[in-house]
Every structure is written in C-alpha cells, then in structure tokens.
Amino acid sequence: MRRAGGGSGTTGGGAAARLCVAALVALSACATLAHEAFAQDVRGRLLTSARYVQVRPLDLDSVPLDATREVDGRRELDGRPVACVGATCTYYRSASPEHAVVLTQDLSLTAWGLGTQGLSATLLLRGRADLGGAFQWPRSDDPFDPILAYAELARERWRVRLGRQRTLSGLGFSGFDGVDARVQALPWLRVQGYGGRSLARGLEEPLHEALDALEDFVPDQEAWLVGAALEAEAPAATAVGVRYQREIVTNRGALLSERASVDARTGLLRPVGLQAALDWDVAFARVGKAHLTAQLPLPDGGLVLEATARRYLPYFDLWTIWGFFSPVAYHEAELQARWTPRPGATVWASGARRAYEDAEAPIILRPLTDEATRFAAGARVRLPRALVVEGSYRLENGFGAYLGSGDVGVGWRPAERLSVGMRASAFQQIMEFRVGEGVVLGAGAFADAQVADRVRLAGGVDVYRQAFENRPTAADWNQTRAWGSIEFTFGEDPGLAGRSR
C-alpha cells in the first residue's frame, strides 16, 4: 500500500507559501516600525516559530497466507497479528523515519485611537511554509490565513464588530465573516446577535472551499451562520450565558447545524462555587455535552476540592453522515483535589470513572468494555534560586486505548530575563484496539530569553526513544523534535500613557 500524500489541500505551492510568509514578515516589520507613530494606540505581537518533527509512518505490507500461522483462532506472522482475506494477509510495519519542518509566522495586532472614540481594529494573520521533509505537517501547505480581521466600535452600552471573527462559546469556536453586535440592554443583561458567512470549524475558510477536496458530501454553496446570545449577571459572582446558533447553506435548502447552549457559574452557595454547562443539538433533539462542577475551598485555604459530573456526546455537522450513526454518550464522575501546603508548592490529583450508554450494537463473541477510568496526579514546587520543579503522572485506561505517562520538568531562571529547563517523559500506550505499542522515553531541554524589552527568543529540543513490544515487525527508533521561536511585541497597553508591559 502506498502512503497517500495528505495535506489540507486548499492552496499549495512552496513558492507561494514562501512568498506569503515573506509578505507577512514585511507587513509585520512595517507594523513594528509604524508603532512609533501610534505608540500609545497599538499593541501587537509578531511570532515566528519553526518546528522540526520526526515521525515514522506505517506502511501496509502483505504476505501470503501460507507464511502465517494460526494462533488461538487468528493468524499471526512472527508473533504479530495479521488480517487475512483469501490468500493474502496484511499487516502494518514501520516505514523509514521522515521529518517535517514547518515555519509559522503570526502577526497579531490590536489598534485603538483611530480617530473615533471606541474604534479599534484587531488582526491575527498567520502564514505557513513547509521548509522541507518528506512528511508534510498538517496545514503547512496552507500559506496564509487571516484568523481574525475585524473592526470594532464600542460605546458604553453597545459594541459592534465587523469582519472576520470567531465566537467562543459553549458551542465551541465558530468562525465567520460578518457582523457581531452586543448591547447592554439592562445593567445586568447583555444581548448579542451575530451572523455572516460561516467558516469551517478549525479552519479559516468557508466549508465548501476548505474541504471540497478532502471529504465527501461537502456542501457546494456558501454556508451562513446566525446566532444570538444572552448574558445575564447577578450578585454573588453569578453569570449565565444562553446561546442559539444556526448554520445553513445559501439556498436555505439544507441545515448544517442548529444548536443551543447554556453556561452558568455562581457563587450563591459560597464557599461552594458552581459551574454548569449544557449544549443542545436542536437538529437531533438531544443533549450533547453537559457538566456540573462544584468547587469547594476548605477553610484553611490550602485545599480545594472539585467534583464534576459530565456527559459527553460528540457533535457532528449535519452535512456529514456521522451524526446519523447514533453515537452514544458517556457519563463521567470526576474528583479533583489541589493542596497548597505553602506558597509556591502545589500538589494535585484527579480521578474519574465513566460509563458509556448502551451502544445497541450487535455483540459478537463478547461485548467491548463500556467503561473507562482516568487518573492524574502532579506537583509543582517553586524552590529557592528561581527553580521550579514540576511532575505529573497520568493514566488513561479507556475502552479502546490505554496510556500511562509520567513527565518531569525543571525550570530555572538564572536571570530576570532568562529561563532554561529540562524535561523528561516516559509513556506507554495502547492505541485504538491495537496490540501494545511499547514504551517511549524522552528527554529534552528548552530555553526562553527576553533578549530585549520587546524581543523574546525561545527554543527547545526533545529526543524520544520508542521501543516496541509485541511487534517484531516494528523497529525501535529514536525520534527528535525541535522548535524555536522569536517573538516581537510592539505598542503599548491602552491607558498606561507610554508605559509598556
């Protein structure tokens, strides 16, 4: 089997990518220089980051049936399960290591003082370039994305945004090119309405443009998003947000999504703090995700307990068939505790157990497990001489996969503007109903330096040793990852009259 070339498939071309990144860098430089003219009314960040990632893909190989033998009712090749159809058996083996190098250029900018009181502009642009390697990191062939680009006019009681923007709500992130208006209807009530051309979830392009080459049944028309929300506040740190959102195609012949959400928090039962959220899929007439969290700080102030009851049912857009496959939800109970024995030291632990609803699927041989447990614990200690030590352990024992991982990190600040550190990790996992994969051990180092008031450099490198178990056809290998970034900040915070932060 040949490994298909992937990619996000919107617009490609290495030269075009480099051109876009270069243009973005030039634009960023102009913005940085121009900040002097608007020193008190512009604030932004220019982030250039690069990643080097090694991966070892899988190749699908085949052997004749005769080369395999039957063990406990299934075929195996040298102790490894194979899938046989007819006279041919297939299995996955490790391919040669590959690498990917990705360059990302971000420019984020917020400008005020544009001649009209309350007028501001926000910009978040991203350029990407694939700098080489046989493996193409996802989205690296998408050279340019305007993630945010809107103008905002704010007054005491209302605010209007126009342009490319994203709503962040209990329904997740919804990007659109349009208008968003919010009004302080009452001292305790805000009303919001928004709408515009919808962008694909997790992407910054219209659905029919972004996914047409990647997926079936993608609508061939523009999608439009409309929504409304209410935010109410009450004493005792109580706030409730209610939202309705609907997405349709241009000819209104198809509904892509119709959802509602409620999010609330309150301190009415102080010292217990409560948070609750629920989203409702109107189209499917069912509750999607919901949770109720109670947090209780104990009187001495050093121990905080938190309990959560959670429901999770995945959401799928109506243009896909997935939602019609009747996914089932899980219900989970989670307990967390955090203890701060002294300033600068924290120990925490959490545990959860979940159960899935009856999938009502045919049972062959025996049912799969419909339960899962999670456990995590960690600690963070701030030591003298600007040292921070942090460690955590995590256990995921799910119905389809298993992960046991431990991480340790040490950070040191030898100077006010310099942080260095090292980290180590070890994890063992079983992936998606596969035979155990073995153990990965890793170590890395990183540094972060504020080389000037507005310039920051950061970078790190990690090496991982992957040793397989139960897979004679999988080769142990070392994996290297590295990253680096340079960050420029410019402009001033509004209202600080020339002082920067």
Add this chain to the structure above:
Amino acid sequence: MTARGADTAARRRAKRAGPWLLALTALLGLAGVAVYGAGRQSFPHLEHAGMFPYCTGCHEGVPSGDRATFYPPPESCAGCHDGVERERVEWTPPGPDVDNLAFSHVGHAAEIAAQTEQELDCAVCHTAAGAPRMAVEPPVAQRCLACHAHEARDHLVDADCSTCHVPLAETRFTRTSIAALPKPETHARADFLPEWHGELAEAEPARCATCHTQDLCASCHVEVGRYPAIAQLPQAPPALDLPPFEAHYFEPSSHREPDWLEEHGEPAAAAGATCSTCHTRESCATCHAVEPPAVAALPRGAGVRAPGVSTQLRAPASHFAPLFEREHGTIAAAGASSCAGCHTRTWCEECHNAPASGSAAALVSMGGRGLTHAAADTPRSRGEPARARTGASFHPPNFAARHPAEAWGRTLECSSCHDTQAFCRACHTQAGMTSSGRLGSGFHDAQPLWLLRHGQAARQGLESCASCHAQRDCMQCHSQLGSFQISPHGKDFDPERFRGRNQQVCFACHISDPFGRRNP
C-alpha cells in the same frame, strides 16, 4: 554737723556707693540684654507697671486700627532711657505678625461695645485673669473661648474657625509654620483619614480651609471636582509654600471580598461610583486591556496631581483552579464580557490557535495538566513574562505520539480547534493510518473479527473513527448501495425529522454509490 559737713558726708557716701551702683546697673543691663537678646527686644510691660496708666498711651493706633501707630516710635523710649536717668535701650517695634487671624481690634471693640454697651478693656485679652494689667501676654485661643464659650468648648474641636481665622490660602505662612499648625485630636485617630475626614469635610468645609488648601486634598483625591467639599476649599496661591503631603490610600472593605475582582464591574459602572476618589485610569489599565466605559470615565494620571492607587496585575482566584486551562470554557461562555475586561481577543487565540506546541505561547504548566498559572504568575494577555517555564503548552510534549489515548478518552472537543479532515485525517493519511477499504487491513489487531465487532466501539468513539475513516469508508457497508446495507441508525432515529432539515445528507447513504459508481 554743719550743712557743709552734711554735704561732704553725702558726697563721701555717694563716692562709696557709686561703684556699687555702677556695677548693679551694668548687671541689670547685661541681664536685660540676656533676657531680651540681641534680636527683637520685647517690651517688659510688667517692669513698667505704674508708668503707663493707659495702654493707648503707647499703642495709640489700636483703637483706630492705624497700624503705623500700633507701637510707639523707638525714640519715645529715650524719654526715660536717656543714658542718664536710665540706661539706654535699643528697642524696635515688632514687624507685622504673620498669622492667620481674622481679627481687628477696631471691629472687635465695636462689636463688644454694641453688645455690652461697654468699652472692651485691653486686659481682657492681653492679661491673664487676676494678673496685673501690665502683665501683658499675647492673647491665646483659650482666652477667646472665655467669651466665646457658648459657641465652642474647645479651640480645635468645635470652635468656628472662621470667627478668628482666615483660610490658609490667604496667609503668608511659611512651609515650617504650616507644618507646625496645631492639629485637632480627631486628626490623630487612626481611622480619621480612611473613615472620618470626608464626613467632617462635607459638614464644615470652612473649618478645613483654616489649615488646608484644596491642594492637600488633591494630593490624594484623584478627581477633586466630584466632591463639593473639596471644591469649596481655596487653592493655594503660587507664593504659598506648602509642605509636601504623601498620598494615603486605604483599601475599602469591599475590595477585600474574595470575589471583588469578579464583582467590582457593576459598582464601578453604577452611577455615583466613587472609584475616581483613588483610581486614575491607569489603575484600571493594569488589568483591563480594553477599557470598559467605567474606566474611560476616570481621569488620566498625567492630568491630576494625585498619584492614584498603584495596582498590580492579578488574576481572579478562579484562574488558579485545578485544570483551569481546560475548564475555563464555562466561565468564559457564561460571561465573555467579563473576560474581555482583561484579555484581548488575540490572547485567546494564542492558546486556542497556537502555531506550535512548545512555542513562546506556552503556558507554565507541565503537560497541560494541573496548574495553568501558579499563584505568583500572571496571565500573559498583557505581555508579562511568565515565571520560570517548564516548557510545555496546552498539549503535553510529544502529544503527537501520545494523543490516541486522550482522543479516545476526550473530555474536550478536539474539533473545536482541529478540523477532523484537514488536520487529523491529513496527518493520519501521511502516517499510513487511514482506512484502505471495508475488509480491514488489520490496523485494529487487538480484537479478532473486528469488522463484525466494531459497532460498539464506533458508537462509543465515533470522533476518533472519523479521524482516520472517511465517510465513504463506512458507507461501503452502511448504505443502501453498500455491500451489506447495514443500517447505522439507532432505534430512536427519526428520518422525517431530518428530511426537513437536510435531505441531501440522506441522499448520501440512500442514493449515492459508496464505491463511486453513481452519485447524486
């Protein structure tokens, strides 16, 4: 003894007494110098008792208010102190007093005469009770209260200051004399500044003006114009050298409430809010990247005298909750406007749309679990450098290798940030993990007969399935034109409900050919 003999005896006695008299005179002169000093030589009224029957004999101008004749000319002393009868003295009248008295002898005397039909005797004010008339002392306030007791019991407590004093702004006091002004007992109370002084100032601003100018209030109060009591105080003229006054700010009890950070927005925005007493706009800009309207109403620090309260960037207590970076969604969704008070929109994107794991947008916590901001760290929305970093981001290091288990056991929706097709499946395809057909390639090799048993797993973890499998993969069995025509719908599926909402997706399975032979 003859006359001539008596006279000789007298001369002889005078000769013998002469040196002693001379010595005594010298001693008295020295004493006088010692007592009265080389500077101003005050007049020893008591020593001149009996010589001046009337005060106005020397202080001729007092009754008429003629300051030029308040004191006798220096040469009038020479009438007696001629060096023969009495030793010469050097006396000069004192200069005009630098005081803050609103007192006129003429007016005061007229008032007394009008009220009592009697002439006011100088000794009433200038001599202690029961003392001889010439035991002259400067008048003291308590002596005033001897007559004005019906209006006040104590000079500095409840006397009407304007009766006797002019406002400080009208005086020529020096910095030293201003600093030495007596303070009422109330001013010494610990709660005077934080609790009392406003009330007292509102009740009787004229009293404050006796010792204070508006400049003192402006040393602390950011917006002096909002307080009528302060506005009533005169401003100090440029020539008045005021002693410095360090601003004092006291935290109201409301500010110490645990949820004050979350709750202060409403009282700040309310009509009549008193934030501008202590806060300049810069105070709020410490936290608020985007100015709420209430902040915009505050004066800028550059335009006022008071420094305003210095505030420190501090995250609300909620930000330090366990796993806040994963659970802040509800808080943000319930009150997004509250987040906007401190966080710019691009701040959210630094994490939710970060370009790379382990980059400069990294949070402090290791592995994306546990803490997101330790108690001493500050949010990065304002560009504050974080404390010593441990190099992780929202996802733990090497998440690309260990995300499968988390994807299966997800509590957050991965597709909020990662498009399933363009991100997840694109990577899985390159990694050789995507489906190659309905008969199975043996990827899920831990379970025998996976093709027959995957239904339960699919319904329990369909998002994970979709990250590798395209829709058409599943349709090869689960569609009307598929090989086995296995309905994927659950028992509660309502087809009519969806036919009205999106009939096209129904066609996907019920009409389109999963093998590509025919599509709607």
